[in-house]
Amino acid sequence: MVSVPASGTTPFTRSIEDAARAGRRVGTTLVGPAVLVVIAVNILPAFFGFYSSLRKIFFFGDEGFAGLDNFRSLFADPLTWEAIGRSLIFTFGALALAVPLALLAALAVRELGARGRILLTILLVPWAMSPIVVALLWKWILLPSPGGLFASILATFGMPPANLLSNPTWAMPTVIAVAVWRTFAFAAIILTAGLGQIPKDLYKAAAVDGLTAMERFSRITVPLLAPSILIVLSMLTISYFNEVQVIIGLTSGGPIHSTTTLAYQLYLTGFVELDQGRGNAIAVVMFLINLVLIVGYVQLLGNKKGGEG
Amino acid sequence: MAGTGSRLIDRRSALKGGLAAGVAMPFIARSGFAQGAGTVRIWTFMSAEGQSPREKVFKTLIDEFEAKNKVKVVVEPQPFQELETKFVAAVAQKRAPDLVWLRDTFLSLVVDRKGLADLNEVLTPDFKRDALPDMFEVFTQKSVFDGKRVSLPIWPSPAQIIFYRKDTLREIGLDAPPLAWETFTDAAAKLTKGDRIGFGLPTSDNSVSAFINIMSGFGPEIFDKTTGRLNLTGPQAIETANVVRALVAKGAVSKTLLNAMGDDIQDQFAAGRFAMAQAFAPRFQQYQKIAAGYDPKELAVSAWPSFGGRPPAVLLGPYWTVGLAATSQNKEAAAAFLESLYTPAASMRWAKDAGLIPDRRSVMKDPWFEKPEAAVTRNFYELLSGKGAFVFPQRVPDITKIFSVLNTSLQEIIGTDEKVEVILARAKTTLNW
């Protein structure tokens, strides 16, 4: 697994400069393969994609340089701006649902002790499933006919079958809920670990001071959990912003565009309509938004850590 | 059209690919580079191991062909919505199969990218003399681009058509749906009862547009002769939209099914939620097989109603055609196999065992078609031969976008109160027509 310098001598037995030089050489050798693979498979296609976004390519036919035409027509199209808006609604809607759920789950896991581990394990099962499989599964459950599971549950409460995926108001919350169903427990793991880091003595001291449960939560748990929450937020933000399989599988972006996020727009334009120049332009826009989100979170994380010394 | 003079992305790829493939050989299980002389590779949505009746017939025909000729037929099934895309990419990258199943609506795009060989050069004189004239002309003609025959239609079918349950129509004293829109909407409204909805329309497939199917009631002139476009802001489109609005207003079409794919409509039809629905004709047997909410014997088919006393409409397409790759190194063998799918015996098998309409029209004279189990096939055959039957023009511009754009419009017509003129004008803008 690890390549070793042939000499067998170790850096710290040599003079300091030698050691530094040898260390750099070994370090570079060890990091090299990972960097090369990542650059070859991620960065090169990214550049090639950027190049393609400047060309007019339709159905695999490259019709030449197009300058910024793809971007111009993209931003002139009101649907693009709506799609960006819906991406933000999807992303932050999912966060607003997933993070509190994950926090509740983490608190429950802590409270339940040994049984908490079982609960966490159960909650994590959907996370082990393929997104496309999850979409299929929920499509089947939400089948709006009397034989559907969801429809039958509604029927036992005397309600008519509801077709959530065909309802312009409900389609978005539904795809959000399905995405959260698959992923919220992942956040719960990290928050559980974060809770585990909080010294129990703090709670005991607070109890002695007569703080209520609510006060303990807001004055101890929340501030000390903040770094973990930020990590959860950053990981889930990226994951939700790029989510596409659940939307492909459940709503195809409809009804009336109500679930057409930017990620889905990319899929539709590039893979269905085969307007590949424009598709690559959307990919570039998505990448830039991702970058902004990441840099934002890294800043926040940095400040947080710095602030706490 | 876009393609002329366009440069395909990967011209030199095959050469380089071949070199690299030599290096990576041990890892390559099988790929486009290993075209043996005695092998015909086929891309289709069917699998050689498939269990559906159609796939079983296909397998039998392959076995017979292989027994008679020293040729191996290799089937590489692909998802049916991706066949044309994958094929064009594969042609550009010199790894295309010999034969490919394509939808008629994509032919012009594939032809423009020089993907298909001219079958006139490889089909035997016997086949040209006997088989071609025996097939449906409306289909065979469409495959001829500038004198070149780029594909052969297979399994003629009315494509998107109306399935209905005879039991529900009996309830309102009818044998079949009315064939004029004015009367159809009222009948459909009466068929809505309790949980059951009169008429089901798919509204979100990538290759199906109920809007175009309804509009086909105005006949072939809905497509502009020179541009191939639909006039989306003309009186016929507006009338079409008004019919949809009427269906919704009368309760025949439900606003709760605003985002239904053909598959969703099928599932719900099986559960008994519709009296009538737009359906894909080749799925007739499947609809019978999964029927849970009604008696499968009550299932029947109808043409589309028309406008202004025109003949009942049947818009033929998208339907399947089979093309020979321009890059094929084995055109003779591939063409021989292709021909073997269209012998009278093969046509009989497709019809008898898989319920398909025979490609060879003369086969319809076989006494088997008089039997009750062939009633549906006869029915389909009549729809195909009817006066109102026509196909999509050879070149419909923006064919990859038109379905999703018009489905969004249909969703807006069904689900909102916005003026139909505004909705249709927006579709026109989106398509840049």
Next chain:
Amino acid sequence: MNQGMRLTGRAALLAASALASVVVLGPIIWALSTSLKSDNHIFAVPPRLIPDEPTLMHFQRLVAEGVQWSFLNSAFYTVVSVAFAVAVGGTAGYALVRYPVPAKRALLVLFMGVMSIPSYALLLPTQVIFVRLGIFDTRLALPILYAAHVIPFAVWMTRAHFATVPRELEQAALVDGYSRFEAVWKVIIPGARPALIAAAAFGFLYAWNDYITATTMVESPDLRTLPVALIFFQGFHGRDWGALMAGVVIATLPPIVLFLVYRRYLIGGFSEGSVKG
């Protein structure tokens, strides 16, 4: 009084946990139930959780259509890519902590940055490049792409772990007369097990569950993965819900089993990677 409140609180907590478990597991059990029903029972009203006449016909159909080969393909791609990614990524993670690697910050940003590139946005250009290199539609295509996706994660996770292991531990091993290699093999790797297993599990889930990459990079049926094979049952004749749900069950079992076996490491590894990262 206080005692009573705590008891009701505890009961409410247990009830809520049970409800959450039902919401989480219910859909999966429903899939299992559907997969065991014959075609004309699948749409039956009202739906039944326990099938009247359970049948294995859908599973048999999957086997008749050769889905088991896709299953093995998925397993092969997954194992190869995970082994490669963990080896390469773990090495890099170690080196980034222990050695003065030039441009360390930039490399960290690179690894973090690529995690944010939507991998399906790269599929179009990647396909073209792969065809030119001759690895399109071969057994190599998917392991390479999966590994490249998992490596940054493995780096991130193992780096976080090694940062917590005191350097003195390794130095002690060296002083004890171990060679550098022995030190790595006998001290460092065993110590890093939770992080390595967590990275491997993440890689497993990613590779096993991928659909979009697999459907664009592989065309030959005998190279196809399980999720791609499943989508064929949502095909030309409409959705075959029985076969689809049988497929869902088959596709879901391996990750769940793996997850149950390694849950301790998984949970530990992820939390370590995040808290100490």
